[in-house]
Amino acid sequence: MFESAELGHKTDKEEYDAAVPPLRTALLNAQYEVLDLKQFAVVVLINGIDGAGKGETMNLLDEWMDSRHIEGWAFDQPTAEESERPFMWRFWRALPPRGKIGVMFNNWYTQPIRDRVERIGSKADFEQRLDEIRRFEDMLVQEGVLLVKFWFHLSKSGQKKRLEELEKDPRTRWRITERDWRFYKQYERYRDVAARALRQTSTGNAPWMIVDGSDPRFRALFVGRTLLAALEKRLDVARLKHAPRQLAPPLPPLIDQRDLLNSLVLRQEMSKKEYDEALERYQGRLALLTREPAFRKHALVLVFEGADAAGKGGAIRRVTAALDIRQYSVVPVAAPTEEERAQPYLWRFWRHLPARGKTIVFDRSWYGRVLVERVEGFCSEADWMRAYAEINDFEDQLAAAGVVVVKFWLAIGKDEQLARFEAREAEPHKRFKITAEDWRNREKWDDYARAVCDMVDRTSTENAPWTLVEAENKYFARIKILRTICERLEAALA
Amino acid sequence: MFESAELGHKTDKEEYDAAVPPLRTALLNAQYEVLDLKQFAVVVLINGIDGAGKGETMNLLDEWMDSRHIEGWAFDQPTAEESERPFMWRFWRALPPRGKIGVMFNNWYTQPIRDRVERIGSKADFEQRLDEIRRFEDMLVQEGVLLVKFWFHLSKSGQKKRLEELEKDPRTRWRITERDWRFYKQYERYRDVAARALRQTSTGNAPWMIVDGSDPRFRALFVGRTLLAALEKRLDVARLKHAPRQLAPPLPPLIDQRDLLNSLVLRQEMSKKEYDEALERYQGRLALLTREPAFRKHALVLVFEGADAAGKGGAIRRVTAALDIRQYSVVPVAAPTEEERAQPYLWRFWRHLPARGKTIVFDRSWYGRVLVERVEGFCSEADWMRAYAEINDFEDQLAAAGVVVVKFWLAIGKDEQLARFEAREAEPHKRFKITAEDWRNREKWDDYARAVCDMVDRTSTENAPWTLVEAENKYFARIKILRTICERLEAALA
Structure with missing residues (x-):
């Protein structure tokens, strides 16, 4: 699941500065067309490892697009009102209407993954929750929602480096708590549980997009271009009379030409x-x-x-x-x-x-x-x-x-x-x-x-x-x- | 799930004798068109309560249609060859190719339901197996298979009556064993487990058809007409260029005009x-x-x-x-x-x-x-x-x-x-x-x-x-x- 996201992708400043203005324009145009057509809603899920740039990316999307028509939701522990109702209630409340884009930070995946890491409930319970999510998301897609799911990944050493950086900088020190380091200690288990969750919920209609979170410029372009490609493909379908059965967003485009194969040293020594x-x-x-x-x-x-x-x-x-x-x-x-x-x-x-x-x-x-x-x-x-x-x-x-x-x-x-x-x-x-x-x-x-x-x-x-x-x-x-x-x-x- | 199947549906002999010849002709025609087109395979599942006419119906389908192009499979305990391989292997082997009809008696539902009745494995394990089946069947449908699932039902008193009849008749006495009576004693549990299984696997693409198994003539017409409607609907789709997304068989037609509502006594007494x-x-x-x-x-x-x-x-x-x-x-x-x-x-x-x-x-x-x-x-x-x-x-x-x-x-x-x-x-x-x-x-x-x-x-x-x-x-x-x-x-x- 995370192979490509551990290659250490990077985008240099010059390339990034040249790429952003046309990307923003294209995203804005797509957003307005979604709004005009009012045929489908867009739900963007932001999940993944702490320190991998989830919050920054949410802010960036808000900045790049017209924030009046993006609703950002950052779910934390359920409020009193929310915990009085079925688990999914707060997410249903947050669904954007047709024409709008909803970005959900920590969503229906957060609790099942966290519970499984902490061994709350059995493996079979976990699988059942994943299946419920599969069915829920399938329903969303059938109802016309464009669902784009991002998982922000860091390797273990990458996460350590990132947490230390944030801790060193006086402006960001407040963000790192005991809890973050405690979670870091569970890195392998968290990664394995997450990999299982992603795999079981990466369907033909709603595949996960794994983001290499180590370089801020790379991940910004990756998320922006992946979202743009998804919007454009779906707008193409929306303009057709006979919509095809395939409503999934396309897999992410290449950003830095670096991939699993070209990162290998193909000629190894052996006499x-x-x-x-x-x-x-x-x-x-x-x-x-x-x-x-x-x-x-x-x-x-x-x-x-x-x-x-x-x-x-x-x-x-x-x-x-x-x-x-x-x-x-x-x-x-x-x-x-x-x-x-x-x-x-x-x-x-x-x-x-x-x-x-x-x-x-x-x-x-x-x-x-x-x-x-x-x-x-x-x-x-x-x-x-x-x-x-x-x-x-x-x-x-x-x-x-x-x-x-x-x-x-x-x-x-x-x-x-x-x-x-x-x-x-x-x-x-x-x-x-x-x-x-x-x-x-x-x-x-x-x-x-x-x-x-x-x-x-x-x-x-x-x-x-x-x-x-x-x-x-x-x-x-x-x-x-x-x-x-x-x-x-x-x-x-x- | 079984409400309509417990109404005691009945078809009299005269009506049955008049209905069968045109039904057989229509089934045969549909079968030959399926064979000519070679666009899709048909899988008919026969499951349900013992004594509700599963075997008889299988024989009937074989008799009514061209048996050279129907493959009947009655799965029992896995053979040595089968138990050496993954659970689904024998069912994959039995899948009919495009153009053919496969009828499977006791199939991928039998073991999971039986295990749950016997409390082998947890409730969550059972739910997981049902989800695996859901995914498997969804794959079949996506691959173009027409999947028609029949569940033969009898009320508890109906099953008792049926077992006793079979036991009394010297020609059928051999069919009833200790095992049948042991299963009968678990009737309620079996029914509840089955209801859960049917509900979790009754999807938009592959809904269950519940057969009232108490009257042989009724159930024969029910299965025949339901299968015919499924074949005809699917043949209509196969003739189209742009196939719609809905590939499910239609819900069963009414056979004897008796339904849940008209079986009620609507005016009850109360002063x-x-x-x-x-x-x-x-x-x-x-x-x-x-x-x-x-x-x-x-x-x-x-x-x-x-x-x-x-x-x-x-x-x-x-x-x-x-x-x-x-x-x-x-x-x-x-x-x-x-x-x-x-x-x-x-x-x-x-x-x-x-x-x-x-x-x-x-x-x-x-x-x-x-x-x-x-x-x-x-x-x-x-x-x-x-x-x-x-x-x-x-x-x-x-x-x-x-x-x-x-x-x-x-x-x-x-x-x-x-x-x-x-x-x-x-x-x-x-x-x-x-x-x-x-x-x-x-x-x-x-x-x-x-x-x-x-x-x-x-x-x-x-x-x-x-x-x-x-x-x-x-x-x-x-x-x-x-x-x-x-x-x-x-x-x-x-």
Whole structure:
């Protein structure tokens, strides 16, 4: 959930000063059109970690737009009047009418997350509250509300730094209390609970937008542009006669060109000698682990995704070499067959699920929905937007059944891919591996990169995290993959 | 949930024999068109009480349609192969491809309901499983599946009678085991758990159809015609270019003209003397109950709905006469104001919710969504179909906050209404009560009756049950209302 928001995004002053005036103009224009049309209300949720700039951003939106038509609500402990009534009463009171924008700071998420951090109520109670929120928000969207949800994030060290800064400055010292430091001590638990909440409520119609809160200029542009894109998309729909089913705001635009993939050091060092030694060690560990009696209560699902020529095949062979041939199979995933196209999207993966004690390796997978199908337009935006939640549900069910799900993205650069393509074409026995489609896919490199980053942010979960593999050095990549599988299995069998 | 299914619906042989041939032809035609179009799959769920005709109906569908293109699945205890895999695996395997019809007997509902009856897992676990099902079914619908869910119901005495019949007949004796009688002993618990499950999973896109299982001919026509209407509606959509958002099957058609309202004895006996005595007694009880210290932890919401001139106003005055004027208010609900129309539908009711210790009387209510708005077409079918679930969620939240919700439908006949209209028009000081709209509404009497029955079936819940009030004798009606309020309050404060 927070992968992209921990990259340390930054916007320099010059760029920011140039970007703000046109952004403000566009936001104001959009706001007035929303007001004129009176077709839908806008609800902006501001949640997240303390010190990540929630209050500042609220003030900024108020300053940038026409504050007469923005209503800001900062909910604190319920007042006497509020606590006399059902939990949601005060939020219903605060809903903006059509044409207006409501910004809600600390809202229906605050209490359920806080309660779960403090272990008030069971895990199942927490899940139930999240489902209630899901239904509530779904109702809002069906009733025509444009719902834009921002979660302000800081890494643990980022939060510490921020709290210390605020404490040092005499003008802001008053803002930091004992309570803030107490919350900081619970950082990991808060983050994990929040990640679960965000994931369960990040639906096709109302996805969360995660804000990297560390740089004030970056986060201001991020929130401003994301909100603007949401308003503009929704205004486009409002002008149509036959509104499409997809009413969700679009995912955030890129602000500083920095993303999960281009932040990786793709070429890592590993010598042939180190590799040979490590290969033997990890293959041995994996062989033992999958033959342990405890493994018979589990199963292993490995997902390999990556750019063309990233080395998936070679990596898969190094893994299966350690497995009992009767206990695993490799499922290469290509375009769906006619039989598969006649079924719901996930059907063709369900049919391959392993029995206990078995391993299935998916060479490409259900992530095609949010990668190739998204980029090539094989499915509608509504379809791939809801797929994140559907995939998370799917993998949750696997985890609940004891299946260990390990997912790899093998990352290489565009130049490295070109070199590998050319090398393959030069070798007669490898030429078949390169097709015209591979060359075509290269042209959409940036679209794929964007789709990969969204995929990792939205489907890397506590049950089934993604591992990004720096794959320009194949030795390094294979060992990282083997080691990751061993570690995940050891944790599961412990 | 089961109100209409306990009316003892019946179809005589002559009517049945005349109805079946055209029904079979229509079903077959629809089936072949589904097969030709190959645009969507049909999943029919068959669940419910044992002995209510589930198996017979499955066989019948197979007989009535082309069985080569129907796949029937009767799930029992998971096989070894199935229990090795996640819970949903076997159901995914059984999904029919586009163009085909799959009938699933005992499906993803059976185990969660059975477990809850046996108290395996907590209430919150059960709610979580229901939410998983909701999400799964929503995915199916989004993927284009037509989902038709039948729940076969019998009253407790009906089930007993049925089991005894089966046991007596030498040809069917083998079907009844110890297990069936053991389940029968848990009838009430099973019914309550099932009602909760049905309510939580009866969504705008996949509503449950409750089958009165007591008469084989009635239930056969009911299932056949409901399925036919679903197929035909969906085929209409499939032929359109721009499919609307509403993909739900329509609610079941009437089969035997018998419904909740016309099964009531509308004119009940009560003399003026009995009335005066009872009025004093119940008003006194209500006065005491609302002044008890325990009531300060609760609140009371009274909902009055009914046909025009059914006597809501008079009944409300007899209730409020018992209340402290500082502690209650009456909210007359008319067409929404401009301010209210700019908000989600339920907003205008949320704003009136009582603080603890207070009483709010709604003279008409949020049920307008599924009554006047449905009948007059003020909202789309998709809107009022999802409203049942939204209203149940809303009232659940009230109940969770300690609010006692008591809902009345005041029922009078069409002739009685006419007599009352004429009497009012004859009296100058009451003439203002009758408007042209009242006369117009009369013309849609049958549509309103249908809407009322659906409303009661779909929103009468353990937290907020409906009370149908036979209201042609006003004395009787007022006393039934007062008594019901007292009893609900006594139960809540106990």
